[in-house]
Amino acid sequence: MTYKISVNDDCIGCGACIGVCNEIFELVDGKSKPKLSETNKECAIEAKDACPVEAIEIEEK
Numbered sequence: 001m002t003y004k005i006s007v008n009d010d011c012i013g014c015g016a017c018i019g020v021c022n023e024i025f026e027l028v029d030g031k032s033k034p035k036l037s038e039t040n041k042e043c044a045i046e047a048k049d050a051c052p053v054e055a056i057e058i059e060e061k
């Protein structure tokens with residue numbers, strides 16, 4: 001499965017997504033930013049579930 005990842009403007013920069021999936025997410029100017037726009041790593045889903053404000057959007061391809 002390939003996941004298309006984006007982070008919307010609701011991100012509050014809490015870092016939870018980076019805690020569970022630092023291969024994919026990083027903080028840039030206080031907001032989470034995907035290092036890759038697409039991945040097959042399951043931790044992207046864990047990051048989405050960990051986000052307190054539902055800022056991570058994942059589309060399965």
Ligand code: SF4
Nearest residue numbers: 011012014015017051
């Ligand atoms: S878990 Fe959500 S709010 Fe926290 S840094 Fe990641 S995208 Fe932003």
